[in-house]
Amino acid sequence: MKGTTAAMLSFCGMDSCRVDGAGRVRLTAATVEDFLRRCDGEVVLFGLPEGAVAVYPEEVYQEMRRRELGDLDAVGASFAARRSLRRFGSMASAAKISRQGRVTLPEVLQRFAGLFPGEAAKVVGVEIGVEIWAADRFEAEMDDILRAEKNKRQMELNQKEAVSHES
Amino acid sequence: MKGTTAAMLSFCGMDSCRVDGAGRVRLTAATVEDFLRRCDGEVVLFGLPEGAVAVYPEEVYQEMRRRELGDLDAVGASFAARRSLRRFGSMASAAKISRQGRVTLPEVLQRFAGLFPGEAAKVVGVEIGVEIWAADRFEAEMDDILRAEKNKRQMELNQKEAVSHES
């Protein structure tokens, strides 16, 4: 075994791959290990507002939903409540990481995230699980992140300048 | 058996199908399993204000109705109360999921939801049950949901920007 990454550090790094002909994505050995350790491979896939697919251990997802549902007073009794149920219900699905480390993306999610058979994808570790992005979308997201970061840095510098000048 | 996904996660995902010649809809194996587990296949069908058919476990439906009626102080003693009774009474019907996972849509609901024999339909998991939509109606609904979400996300980003600029 190459893995047993000595580490308690789970779900990190990024991996490029391709969606296979049946809409499946193969995870790296390390990621599979992480999922096995955390939840015996029982995961939930769902569509993130950013237009990618999240893969979380089932428990993590449940907890997330429980919080959200707690806010809805009478579940199913209002338009808003039903919409929330619909939004998550329709785009979530329980899955098990296969013995060969593959996850099948349901059609809804393929469409939602632009992850059609043959497309290039990025599997991104997000500490509590992974996200699967269409390669081009992830690139755009990364650009955004870095640009925002650069802005912030510049701001802070300007701030300092201003302060030291006025003293 | 393919399923037994160990899952605590019920009624999720989306499935496309067609209303058969007799006004029946076939549910996926997973959905049937969920209903059997939750309520032995005893469900209530009723028309949602959104123009789709909801299929909830009988218990869930009862609970929902109890809440609504509880708010109306004297059941049956006001126009509003009688209307609510009428609205749900006339468009709800108990049904049992058949052994092959089919539900028959009463004619009232076919008309109400545009789910005529031969029409394309979507069966949508909503965590507490499923909804059956005419395919085109659901597409519109999903578009709405995602558009609203995108707006909200954009707002949040703008908000952040504004804050960091003013500081």
Next chain:
DNA sequence: CAATATAATCCAATTTTTTCCAAAATACAA
């Protein structure tokens, strides 16, 4: 450069879905 591990492709078995048909139940009319 060889050995090992990782990734992609292909194929076969199983499962699922669709279509079609038969039986049962209901309604109708003579």
Next chain:
DNA sequence: TTGTATTTTGGAAAAAATTGGATTATATTG
């Protein structure tokens, strides 16, 4: 009532799709 027609329900067989595994190719590491 009794026979006939019609609708409804359930099931079986055929078609299609999914799943998992095995094989082959590619990359990595020592």
